[in-house]
Amino acid sequence: MSVAPADVAKIASLARIKVTQAEIEAMVPELNGILAWVDQLGEVDVTGVEPMTAVIPNQLRLRADVVGADPLTGGNVRDAVLANAPAAEHGFFGVPKVIE
Amino acid sequence: MSELTDLGIAAIRDGVAKGDFTATEVAQAFNAAVAEANPALNAFIVTTPDHALAAAQRVDAARAAGQPLGKLAGVPIGMKDLFATKGVQTTAASHILEGFVPPYESTVSQRLWDAGAGMLGKLNLDQFAMGSSNETSAFGNVISPWRAAGDNAGRAPGGSSGGSSAAVAARIAAAATGTDTGGSIRQPAAFTGISGIKPTYGRCSRWGIVAFASSLDQAGPMARDVTDCAIMLEAMAGFDAKDSTSLDLPVPAWSAQLSDDLKGLKVGIPREYRIDGLNADVAKSWDDGIAWLKDAGAQVVDISLPHTRYALPTYYIIAPAEASSNLARYDGVRYGLRDLPEGAGLQDMYAATRAAGFGSEVKRRIMIGTYVLSAGFYDAYYTQAQKVRTLIARDFEEAFRQVDVILTPTAPSAAFVLGQKSDDPLEMYLNDVFSVPASLAGLPAMSVPAGLDRQGLPLGLHLIGRPFDEQGVLNAGLAIERRAAFTARPEKWW
Numbered sequence: 001m002s003v004a005p006a007d008v009a010k011i012a013s014l015a016r017i018k019v020t021q022a023e024i025e026a027m028v029p030e031l032n033g034i035l036a037w038v039d040q041l042g043e044v045d046v047t048g049v050e051p052m053t054a055v056i057p058n059q060l061r062l063r064a065d066v067v068g069a070d071p072l073t074g075g076n077v078r079d080a081v082l083a084n085a086p087a088a089e090h091g092f093f094g095v096p097k098v099i100e
Numbered sequence: 101m102s103e104l105t106d107l108g109i110a111a112i113r114d115g116v117a118k119g120d121f122t123a124t125e126v127a128q129a130f131n132a133a134v135a136e137a138n139p140a141l142n143a144f145i146v147t148t149p150d151h152a153l154a155a156a157q158r159v160d161a162a163r164a165a166g167q168p169l170g171k172l173a174g175v176p177i178g179m180k181d182l183f184a185t186k187g188v189q190t191t192a193a194s195h196i197l198e199g200f201v202p203p204y205e206s207t208v209s210q211r212l213w214d215a216g217a218g219m220l221g222k223l224n225l226d227q228f229a230m231g232s233s234n235e236t237s238a239f240g241n242v243i244s245p246w247r248a249a250g251d252n253a254g255r256a257p258g259g260s261s262g263g264s265s266a267a268v269a270a271r272i273a274a275a276a277t278g279t280d281t282g283g284s285i286r287q288p289a290a291f292t293g294i295s296g297i298k299p300t301y302g303r304c305s306r307w308g309i310v311a312f313a314s315s316l317d318q319a320g321p322m323a324r325d326v327t328d329c330a331i332m333l334e335a336m337a338g339f340d341a342k343d344s345t346s347l348d349l350p351v352p353a354w355s356a357q358l359s360d361d362l363k364g365l366k367v368g369i370p371r372e373y374r375i376d377g378l379n380a381d382v383a384k385s386w387d388d389g390i391a392w393l394k395d396a397g398a399q400v401v402d403i404s405l406p407h408t409r410y411a412l413p414t415y416y417i418i419a420p421a422e423a424s425s426n427l428a429r430y431d432g433v434r435y436g437l438r439d440l441p442e443g444a445g446l447q448d449m450y451a452a453t454r455a456a457g458f459g460s461e462v463k464r465r466i467m468i469g470t471y472v473l474s475a476g477f478y479d480a481y482y483t484q485a486q487k488v489r490t491l492i493a494r495d496f497e498e499a500f501r502q503v504d505v506i507l508t509p510t511a512p513s514a515a516f517v518l519g520q521k522s523d524d525p526l527e528m529y530l531n532d533v534f535s536v537p538a539s540l541a542g543l544p545a546m547s548v549p550a551g552l553d554r555q556g557l558p559l560g561l562h563l564i565g566r567p568f569d570e571q572g573v574l575n576a577g578l579a580i581e582r583r584a585a586f587t588a589r590p591e592k593w594w
Contacts, residue, residue: 001477001480003471007471008467011467011470011471011474012467013451014470014474015424015454015466015467015470016428016431016447016450016451016454017451017454017455017458017463017466017467018448018451018452018454018455019455027464027467030464030525031464031467031468031471033525033526034416034464034468034525034526035468035471037413037416037526038413038416038417038481038485040410040413041410041413041414041417041481041484041485041488042480042484044407044410044484044487044488044491046484046487046488046491049487049490049491050487050490051483051486051487051489051490052486052487052489052490052493053486054315054345055301055315055316055493055540055541055542056300056301056302056345056347056542056567058302058345058347060344061341061344063341070342072204073342077203080203080204081434083201083203084200084201084202084203084434084435084436085433085434085435086432086433086435086436086437086438087438093433093434095433095446095449096440096444096445096446096449097445098445098446
């Protein structure tokens with residue numbers, strides 16, 4: 001499969017990456033080169049093969065249902081959570097106006 | 101004091117414990133070596149001499165008070181800038197995280213500090229660990245301390261853990277942390293004549309490590325030799341409830357059980373790794389490795405891993421797919437860069453922030469990942485790749501019915517000149533042709549120095565083991581190390 005400039009613009013939009021027309025033109029042959037190369041996987045017979053879900057068998061655990069069991073990740077650390085925010089306002093993350 | 105920087109983990113720890121020198125003297129020597137070398141090598145994004153000194157002073161005080169010392173007491177190390185370090189900028193070598201100061205410490209780095217290590221600084225890497233030459237960093241290339249004979253061109257230290265490999269090879273860090281998604285510990289170790297091990301997936305907690313491809317990412321040590329790797333891995337590994345894929349298993353005493361007596365061991369040589377046009381020096385070092393393992397008592401067996409040629413294309417679907425999902429968190433809202441054009445709405449802010457904050461290789465992989473996960477293409481690419489991944493893992497399972505450990509070259513060539521491969525993404529991806537299959541199967545694997553090629557540049561040999569059998573990998577590595585007797589080191593030009 002291969003991509004055209006319109007496909008690249010669509011992918012960039014899905015990925016939320018702003019691209020110029022010149023960048024799109026440059027990406028088309030690069031992405032097509034990579035896609036043509038990975039297309040060879042199509043020749044592998046995978047009849048009856050399950051897709052891998054866990055590389056090393058492991059059981060998913062549940063943590064104890066206790067509020068604040070881990071002092072670091074358990075909550076009540078608002079200021080630490082906001083410390084690296086580009087725009088923290090009134091104890092919240094600030095963003096451009098979303099609702100008119 | 102400059103000779104203190106010639107020492108590795110075991111020698112520093114034992115010397116400090118015996119009182120031959122103090123941890124403070126060691127930290128001062130390494131801090132000075134970093135300050136002198138870093139302008140030329142660019143191995144560290146930030147240096148933290150105070151962290152190294154404070155850790156050393158705590159060790160010296162503990163020793164004076166007669167308290168027990170940790171596994172890494174007094175050892176100054178470099179920390180790949182992919183590990184969150186409390187109060188110290190953590191960037192993943194990206195512009196989008198420039199200035200990010202974590203309010204928490206990664207599990208692996210915390211374990212290392214608890215073992216008595218100190219931090220010399222945060223090591224440069226390929227941006228978000230995506231690269232094989234350290235050329236995708238937003239903070240400039242790392243220059244390998246190694247140069248080819250009669251050629252002063254700057255060479256790649258490998259990647260993504262290129263700052264780690266350069267710092268250990270240049271003797272400006274006693275050891276360093278690395279992370280490995282498709283070869284990012286092993287290939288840089290091979291390029292710089294040092295040792296590095298990626299343990300079984302789940303041995304080291306991923307908590308606090310900037311995520312690239314979560315089903316593949318593993319942390320591991322990069323050090324002067326196999327023994328130092330074993331000691332450091334013991335300190336890094338262990339169960340962590342904060343990582344859902346962490347293995348709830350005891351950490352073996354790998355360093356205490358090291359042995360290069362391989363009698364009764366079967367070593368597999370996979371025929372599919374003899375790729376067309378294999379570099380003659382690499383092929384010779386592989387033959388040397390076979391001879392050394394036989395000399396150590398091992399029996400060598402030809403094996404087949406039939407799906408080897410599909411490993412790289414599988415990886416370049418799965419890793420970008422996971423990356424596109426993981427890197428969705430960089431949106432300019434909660435941390436890191438925000439680019440808010442005049443009058444922009446929320447969606448425009450996301451797109452502008454990510455355009456300004458990610459480098460071209462990172463964007464390329466996010467785009468590939470987004471594409472293969474998008475409606476209409478998911479089954480053809482992503483599901484197919486996960487099925488082929490099952491077959492690749494099954495190849496190893498079959499092979500490990502016949503053999504105990506597998507020997508291959510680490511990389512298809514020695515270190516190349518910076519800029520030589522950076523224009524062609526596919527050519528760069530081929531660097532990981534030997535390291536990626538073990539990553540896809542979650543297996544422990546390590547690189548050890550094997551010798552120099554005809555240009556005078558290091559080559560590495562690669563050992564792959566059964567799940568959880570780091571000991572088998574380390575022991576075979578030790579057998580090679582003792583027989584290769586690799587003592588070459590880069591001539592100081594910095």
